[in-house]
Amino acid sequence: xxxxxxxxxxxxxxxxxxxxxxxxxxxxxxxxxxxxxxxxxxxxxxxxxxxxxxxxxxxxxxxxxxxxxxxxxxxxxxxxxxxxxxxxxxxxxxxxxxxxxxxxxxxxxxxxxxxxxxxxxxxxxxxxxxxxxxxxxxxxxxxxxxxxxxxxxxxxxxxxxxxxxxxxxxxxxxxxxxxxxxxxxxxxxxxxxxxxxxxxxxxxxxxxxxxxxxxxxxxxxxxxxxxxxxxxxxxxxxxxxxxxxxxxxxxxxxxxxxxxxxxxxxxxxxxxxxxx
Ligand SMILES: N[C@@H](CCC[C@H](N)C(=O)O)C(=O)O
Numbered sequence: 001x002x003x004x005x006x007x008x009x010x011x012x013x014x015x016x017x018x019x020x021x022x023x024x025x026x027x028x029x030x031x032x033x034x035x036x037x038x039x040x041x042x043x044x045x046x047x048x049x050x051x052x053x054x055x056x057x058x059x060x061x062x063x064x065x066x067x068x069x070x071x072x073x074x075x076x077x078x079x080x081x082x083x084x085x086x087x088x089x090x091x092x093x094x095x096x097x098x099x100x101x102x103x104x105x106x107x108x109x110x111x112x113x114x115x116x117x118x119x120x121x122x123x124x125x126x127x128x129x130x131x132x133x134x135x136x137x138x139x140x141x142x143x144x145x146x147x148x149x150x151x152x153x154x155x156x157x158x159x160x161x162x163x164x165x166x167x168x169x170x171x172x173x174x175x176x177x178x179x180x181x182x183x184x185x186x187x188x189x190x191x192x193x194x195x196x197x198x199x200x201x202x203x204x205x206x207x208x209x210x211x212x213x214x215x216x217x218x219x220x221x222x223x224x225x226x227x228x229x230x231x232x233x234x235x236x237x238x239x240x241x242x243x244x245x246x247x248x249x250x251x252x253x254x255x256x257x258x259x260x261x262x263x264x265x266x267x268x269x270x271x272x273x274x275x276x
Contacts, residue, residue, distance in 0.1 A: 001268040001269065001270055002017065002024065002268060002269060002270075002271060003018070003266065003267070003268050004016060004017055004041070004266065004267055004268065004269050005018075005083075005263055005265075005266050006041065006043070006263070006264040006265050006266070006267070007047075007076075007079040007083075007261065007262060007263050007264065008075070008079070008241075008261075008262050008264060009074075009075025009076065009078050009079055009213060009215060009241075009259055009260065009261055009262070010075060010212060010213035010239060010241035010242040010243075010244070010259060010260065011211075011212030011213055011240070011241030011242070012044050012045075012075040012076075012211050012212055012213040012214060012215070012241060013042075013043045013044050013045075013264070014043050014044065014045050014046070014047045014073075014075075014076050014079060015034055015035065015041050015042075015043040015046050015047065016047045016048075016049065016076075016079070016080070016083075017046075017047070017048050017049070018048075018049045019048050019049060019050050019051075020049055020050060020051050020052075020058070024048065024271065025271060026046075026048055026271070027275075027276065028063060028067030028068070028069075029067060029274075029275050029276070030271060030274045030275055030276070031046040031063040031067055032046075032063075032065055032066060032067040033274040033275050034046060034269065034274050035063075035064075035065035036065065040274065041267075041269065043065070044064075044065065044205065044208045044211045045062055045063065045064060045065075045070070045073050045076055045208065046062075046063040046064075046065070047060060047061065047062060047063075047073070047076050047079075047080065048060075048061040048063075049080060049083075049084075052096070053096055055094065055096075055101065056094045056095065056096035056101055057081075057084050057088070057090075057093040057094050057095065058080060058081075058084045058093070058095055058096070059095075059096045059097075060073075060076065060077065060080045060095050060096070060097050061097075061098075062076060062097065064205070064206065064207025064208045065207065065208050065209075066207040066208070067207075068206070068207040069098070070154050070206070070207070071097055071098050071099030071153035071154045072097060072099050072116070072152050072153035072154040072216045073097075073154075073215065073216065074114060074116055074152075074214070074215015074216045074217075074218065074219060074244075074257050075213060075214070075215040075259070076215075077095050077097075077102050077104060077114045077116070077215065078104060078112040078114055078215070078257075078259060078260075078261045079261045079262075080095055081093045081095050081102075081104030081112060081114065082104075082106075082112055082261040085104075085106055091105060091106040092104070092105045092106070095114075097153060098153075099117070099153025099154070100117050100153060101117075102114055102115060102116060102117060103115045107258065110260055110261075111258055111259065111260055112258070112259065112260070112261055113256055113257065113258040114215070114256070114257050114258075115254050115255075115256055116152055116153075116215070116216065116219050116254070116255045116256070116257050117152070117153060117254055117255070118252065118253040118254050118255075119150045119151070119152060119219065119220070119223040119248065119253060119255055120150060120151040120152075121134050121150050121223075121227075122134070123149075125150070125151045126149045126150065126151050126155050126156075126157075126182070126186070127151075127155065127182075127183055127184060128149065128181055128182065128183075129180055129181050129182070129183045130181075132181070134148060134149045134150060135148050135224075135227055135228065136148065137149050137157060137181065138181070139157070139176070139179060139181055141172050141175055141176055141179075142168065142171070142172045143161075143166070143167060143168075143172075144159040144161060144167065144172065144176075144190065145159070146159075146160075147159040147160075147188075147224075148160075148224035148227060148228060149186070149220075149224070150220050150223050150224060152216040152219045152220055152223075152255065153216070154187060154206070154216055155182055155184055155185070155186040155187065155206070156186060156187045156188075156189060156216065156217060156219075156220030156224075157176070157182070157186050157187075157188055157189065157220075158189040158190075158191050158217075158220055158221050158224040158225070159188070159189065159190050159191070160191050160192075160193065160224075160225070160228065160230060161190055161191070161192055162192065163192065164190055164191075164192040164200050164201075164202060167190050167202070169190060169202050169204055169210060170204075170209070170210055172204075173188050173204025173209070173210065174204070174209075176188045176204070177204060177206050185206045185207070186206055187203060187204070187205050187206045187214060187216065187217050187220070188203065188204040188206075189201055189202070189203050189204075189214070189217045189220060189221050189224075190202045190203075190204075191221045191224075191225060193225060193230045193231055195231075196230075196231050196232050196235070197231065197232060197234060197235045197236065198231075198235055198236050198238070199221060199222075199225060199231060199235055199236075199237055199238070200237075200238050200239075201214075201217065201218060201221050201237050201238070201239050202239065202240065203217040203239070205217070211241075212239065212240045212241030212242075213239040213240070213241035213242065213244070214239070215244065215257050215259070218237040218239065218244045218246055218257060219246065219248075219255040219257055221237055221246075222234075222235050222237065222246040222247070222248050222255065223248050223255060226248050233247060233248040233249070233250060234246065234247045234248075242259075242260070243259070244257055244258065244259040245257075245258040245259070246258075
């Protein structure tokens with residue numbers, strides 16, 4: 001039996017295993033089985049903490065419920081940083097993912113601010129299947145069209161809509177996630193701008209489906225909204241699970257994300273019960 005922790009950031013929930021003291025036999029199939037909401041524990045992402053490489057405080061491996069690996073997870077970044085910071089009595093830690101280093105700092109009021117790194121805007125960064133303007137992708141389906149795309153270490157497209165409540169996200173999300181323009185699939189955001197510093201956002205996540213919040217999706221939304229001139233470079237992004245305060249920093253193009261973290265419960269699990 002190995003211990004696990006169930007955490008979430010704004011309802012975007014994670015099963016967290018700690019493999020820092022020794023490797024755990026976690027396969028993509030096992031991660032998917034544990035993430036299953038009926039036959040497993042259930043989560044939007046399956047997170048494994050691995051030994052810290054030089055220059056970082058922890059390595060965070062991210063898997064979606066379909067077993068695929070992701071380069072970024074904003075909400076999990078805050079959760080894992082908070083865990084490590086609490087252990088060390090530190091106010092600042094660096095979380096490394098397969099996409100790079102993410103410094104995270106403690107703020108007053110139980111909030112954590114993650115530097116999610118630079119938004120990458122070239123077509124082959126996203127990546128797209130062919131050269132196209134990432135500010136206006138040639139993509140439309142059902143009631144949505146003309147998204148903007150970027151990479152936050154994982155691929156995102158943001159559609160700007162007039163009425164978020166009228167968008168059939170679960171119907172069109174899977175089709176857009178798998179559109180051939182995205183060779184690695186993509187996280188699909190639907191954003192309704194309410195003011196130059198406020199927007200609503202719903203995300204259909206690659207490999208996970210509809211979630212209550214997506215940190216990297218909120219990063220992509222502020223970047224894409226600001227590039228389009230729909231908002232400034234700072235905005236509160238309200239998702240079904242709650243708010244993130246976002247800034248696309250002018251000086252270096254990094255995206256800063258501020259929000260809460262929570263532990264829902266802890267327990268133990270038998271990895272052997274989840275296949276091989
Ligand atoms: N929930 C995450 C994003 C998780 C990874 C994503 N589904 C992908 O495959 O890229 C977040 O908070 O950023």
